[in-house]
Amino acid sequence: MVQASEKKNVQIAPAPGTSKPCSKCKWGRKDSRDSMKGFCVGYKTKGGTPWVRKIKDFENTTCGKYEEGIPGIVNTVPLPDDETGGKINI
Secondary structure, three states: OOOHHHOOOOOOEEOOOOOOOHHHEOOEEEEOOEEEEEEEEEEEOOOOOEEEEEEOOOOOEEOOOOOEOOOEEEOOOOOOOOOOOOOOOO
8 A cells, every 4th residue: 555655746737848748648638619728537536537637728738647649629518607517528
């Protein structure tokens, strides 16, 4: 069992000019409403469900979990004012 102090906390962070942007990561999902934004689905909760993180600058953000691949597109994105409680299709 890994102690809490031994766990690495991977932070998604802005990195202007990075060669490993979220837009080229297989864990990235483009926002169909705004191509400069996206989502990261590379992390899971303890229950095994994807933990979706919003990425404000999809071209200049990266993290330690970067894996090159083809990002998908998010077709439905819930907004704070959505009354239906929309879901994210991944």
